[in-house]
Amino acid sequence: MAGGSKPPPLNQRSNWHGVLLAMDLIFTNLVNGLMLGALYAIVSVGLTLVFGIIKVINFAHGEFLMVAMFLVFFATAYFGVHPYVTLVVVLPLIFGLGMLVQRVLIEPLQDSDEHIMIFATVGLSIAMINLMLMLFGPDIYSTPSSGLRTVVDMGPAMFLTGQLNILIAAIALVGGIHLFLTRTQLGRAIRATGQNRAAAQLMGINVSWVYMVTFGIGVSCVGLAAVLIAPLYPTSPEVGQYFVLLSFVVVVMGGLGSISGALLAAMIIGIVDAFAGFYLGANVKDLVVFGIFLLVLIFRPQGLFGGARNMSHVS
């Protein structure tokens, strides 16, 4: 606070003072909400991409984030570099892991019942959590913050440089994926496969390869998220679970498969979360967030930005 003086208690403030403070608080909550929204967005983008193209609901999405955060931690500790530099190690590894999972787990089940695929990814999620518990125990591992927890003071609102980077990266990621999908040959092949797998195959697209690349890109998005999040949040085998529930809400609310929709939905949820958390309390904020989510499902089941899409995974 400027001058270090504490605001007087609410009941002792004059009206004018109150209005100014109320505006300060609105601004503060807005900034908090944007930062939180960016966090949800960067975790959700890969999930919606995989769903839109491969039509797989990847319940292990959060665990890819967790594994990538462990990679960031160990790469930072081992090489002694800035966490962001570990991207060059983390991205190829997590991309490869994603391709492998698609090849050995998802692809053999591609033509089976949707429920089977759900069970497969849920199983993968449980296996990944327990593998990490076995290897590293339930302890937390703190990646050094390397200056990313530096506070940026914007009058009443404050945020961390690391949070601002997440916001910038989330927007850049959404823009980048959009360009990639619309402007490159591979991107167009991916979209074609997503629209109609059989037709894409007839046009000579190697569908199996496209799916592997798409899954790889999808989990690489959480690889990027992990590099940005690890310096701000402690890593543990359970950390993926913290983020994944809301990222499902974001993906469904934004319209399954819609990448820009996910960004906007994440921002909406982040802002609602911040305002509800402040004005109503942390114990009721989930009520508000999920209440809005239910309303969207009732009145716009295709999501805010979802159009008519081919959602069949066997077409």
Place this chain on the structure above:
Amino acid sequence: MTMKNKLARALLPAALAVATSAGVISTASADEVKFGALYPLSGSLALLGEESFRGLEIAVEEINANGGVQGMQVVLAGGDAVDQNQAIGEARRLISREDVAAIFGTYSSSRSIAASQVSELAGVPYFELGAVAHEITNRGFDNMYRTNPTARHMARTHVDMILEAVAPALGRDATDLRIGIIHEDSNYGSSVASFQELYGEEAGLNIVMVEGYPATNVDMSSIVLRLRERDVDIVMQTSYQDDSILFLRQANERGYEPAAIIGGGGGYSMVPTAEAVGVDVIEGVLNADFTQYSVNEGFAVGVEEFVEAYRAKYGSDPRSGHSLNNYAGAKVVLEALDQVEGFTPETIREALMAVDIPAGTTAVGYGAKFAENGQNDAAFMMGMQWRDGELITVYPPDAAVADLEL
């Protein structure tokens, strides 16, 4: 710490859990008495579950070296309570296949509640040495006993510490301080918070905010803002580890500096928490928890010997106070059982009800006297403070190694 060390340290509990659970299972012969040892030895609670089990093991070795119980050597049959279902399954196995005289456990409240339902139905006594949920000893069970302090004692220590140590250290009247209670909203945090409210109001404290939040929260900036808006002087947080770190970091980064922050066990007691938030940020933060090692040895009599025995057996320092509290609790129970003849539920009850150990004579400092519901009413929690990266006991004065400073 190097990577290799960290990895070795991480892998060790799993290896030990396998080794110990395989090693302790044996059949009781005529000059042996067998008890169950039910702890989470794998899964997400394995670290502190195993730490708790080590305390019991050391107590048993000590008792056996001194002639055992009723002239018989104590044998432990291990059970792995990895989750509630398995806790129930393992309790059944210990009772029906291993034929144990009683079960010791459990560290985790939810596993304790589940497993003790089985033992109660079978009429087998259950000794809880480490789980804190209030209801464990408040279900009208006949064969449930608990040696350790509970959620209620934690809140008691919080409030007493504010009244007798925090307010004087601040040079203010306790009733003038604005108190905020925040807690993770599962059974653990909610029950501690409700007792904080109860005892706080009884003592005339001005509680201006009580708020729960899900422990999986990834952002607590709105809670920090709310506390600051309400001019809260003293924040009490009952939390796990991630949310403790999140709150301490975000409060610090947002320049929110209440006169005191008092944590409740969980994350506030752990060195990795201090490392994650920074030694300078956690400096001065208070905490209530089971007795730890930086405690007045004249009050916690035998704590040094325990640490030596632990080092000799496991080759490292204890990783938390859980082993110490399980050790002290198990000793109280086993020594009491030595005073009677036989191991029927009736004689065990008779033995426990006769226990009357004053504070200042055990390795954990607190005494032992069991109420009708089986709860040790002489138990209490210690008040601690982070100083220079170490958690030292500052309350009550008898147990303190330094004065509380703010």
